Amino acid sequence: MDLGIYTESADIYDDFELRGKGTSDITNQKIINILEKNSVKTVLDMSCGTGAQAIALARHGFDVTASDLSREMIEITKTKSKGLAIQFNVGDMQYLDLGKFDAVISMFNSIGHLTKEQLFKTLVNAKNNLSKNGLLIFDIFNRDVMPLLPRHKFIDQAREEGNQFLIRFTQFDFSRPEGILNTKQTLLIQKGIGKTKTINREYDLLTYKRKELKFMLGEAGYHNVHISDHGLADFADLENPLVNMLMHLVVAVKLD
Ligand SMILES: C[S@@+](CC[C@H](N)C(=O)[O-])C[C@H]1O[C@@H](n2cnc3c(N)ncnc32)[C@H](O)[C@@H]1O
Structure with a gap:
């Protein structure tokens, strides 16, 4: 897996991907809403990057474990989250075995870096990290747009x-x-x-159609699947037209 774009440019990730955009706050609020609705307390972020979601969730009071394949990205999350009780792990999301969490998340197209086979493996493996009735949440570019x-x-x-x-x-x-x-x-x-x-x-990045994702999730053993557009309306006020165009599909799955 080529992680060059993250490991070599971890120090400028926030400059170009997080700061100056309001999208991160909107995404985090959406995740928090879903987690609270499902009485989630513990969260595993399988691809935390520089902590866009992990830090916000920890600040909000969730018990967060932040994992990523890139040590360089994790180091930045560590520096940014001083004072917060986040557990860290460096590892490939296909093989994580970090305990049982109420929710497992992977945001901002992280899974787009995986091949289809790797995504399937990741989906199956995520179940090992989820408690009964656990929630899996991820997003991915919508191939249709x-x-x-x-x-x-x-x-x-x-x-x-x-x-x-x-x-x-x-x-x-x-x-x-x-x-x-x-x-x-x-x-x-x-x-x-x-x-x-x-x-x-x-x-x-690999993109997916809604139907394809639903099928894959079913094959991986998830049945209670909700797939929604990221919500164009939410982005309507933002000035960055790219964000308006790059609609994500957000997938939330509850284990039966
Ligand atoms: C677009 S960034 C998203 C980071 C963060 N979630 C955010 O919203 O800013 C994608 C992240 O996925 C990580 N990643 C890519 N492949 C991975 C894998 N197989 N296992 C774990 N992390 C992976 C990269 O290192 C990178 O930090």
Whole structure:
């Protein structure tokens, strides 16, 4: 599994993926609502990254275990969550065996990095980490909206933050078979009037159709499946048009 985009650029993940966007707060509130409705107390985040969900959930009072395959990303979560009682683990979500949790989550397209076979393995394995009536929540790009993505290279971020300039060019390619969304990006970071740092990166994410996910979840032994769009209405006020277009399917599954 190539984790280069995370391990090599963990220090700038928040600059481009979290800060300057309101989406993280909206996602977290949605998750909190679902967890509270289901009387969840313990949560395993299988792909915590720099802690976007894990830290918010711990702050809200949930007992959180934060896991990720990238040690570099975990280290950033650790630094950001000082004072919070989060348990940490470095590991591949396909094979985690960390106890029984009321909820297991994996957010922001993390599962898109897995092959279909790996996702199936992850879904089956997640059951071992779930208590009776446990909840599994994850999100993934909706393959049905991928053809709507622009095909040209465009600027999807341009911000001045503190003494930093942050610019990102993105180009999508959804022409490959099997629902693979290929993304090429150029990140420009400049502190003050210092030298511009340029990072070129490329990664593939697997996208899914609702029906396909439902079938896979059924095969993996989950039956009480709820799949909803991330909710375009929620994003309507945000200025980033990309977020409006990249609809996620959010999947919440309750073990019988
Ligand atoms: C897009 S980031 C999402 C991180 C965080 N949940 C967020 O919302 O910012 C995807 C994360 O998945 C992790 N990841 C990718 N493959 C993984 C695997 N097989 N097991 C565990 N984590 C994985 C990456 O290291 C990365 O931190």
